[in-house]
Amino acid sequence: MKIYLTRPESLPRFNLGLIFPGIALILIAVVRLLKWVSLEFFQTERIPFLFCHFRNIFGIPCLTCGMTRSLFHFSHFRIFESFQMNPLIFLSVLLLLGWGIYSLAVRFLDFPQIKIEFKSVERKLLIVFIIAAILLNWYYLIFIGKV
Numbered sequence: 838m839k840i841y842l843t844r845p846e847s848l849p850r851f852n853l854g855l856i857f858p859g860i861a862l863i864l865i866a867v868v869r870l871l872k873w874v875s876l877e878f879f880q881t882e883r884i885p886f887l888f889c890h891f892r893n894i895f896g897i898p899c900l901t902c903g904m905t906r907s908l909f910h911f912s913h914f915r916i917f918e919s920f921q922m923n924p925l926i927f928l929s930v931l932l933l934l935g936w937g938i939y940s941l942a943v944r945f946l947d948f949p950q951i952k953i954e955f956k957s958v959e960r961k962l963l964i965v966f967i968i969a970a971i972l973l974n975w976y977y978l979i980f981i982g983k984v
Contacts, residue, residue, distance in 0.1 A: 855941070906922045925970060
């Protein structure tokens with residue numbers, strides 16, 4: 838694996854480092870809006886029209902069960918509760934927001950851009966690591982989680 842810093846002459850107009858964190862912020866805003874709607878119009882803490890079909894059919898949580906509550910806690914800066922609801926979603930949102938802040942710094946504050954090159958074996962190990970993280974998160978949701 839090679840990691841090096843570059844200062845490109847011009848940055849591309851299409852920057853995933855700004856798009857994906859924007860999507861994460863939009864998701865957090867939508868969850869807050871849904872929570873407000875459920876409290877204001879349905880007088881309930883739970884969002885009545887969101888439920889997990891996978892859990893209803895199979896009796897176990899799906900890979901994203903607890904995501905809405907995790908994002909809601911995250912939006913209120915209740916970090917521990919957010920992590921308890923769905924650790925992988927919590928860490929993914931942190932990663933996306935960090936990536937967004939860094940991308941803004943590269944774009945507007947002239948920070949160096951980080952380039953990472955993986956060899957074929959390292960890329961395969963990274964994929965195995967990501968799959969293992971997803972499966973560990975699912976294990977947590979099924980046997981330990983607060984979902």
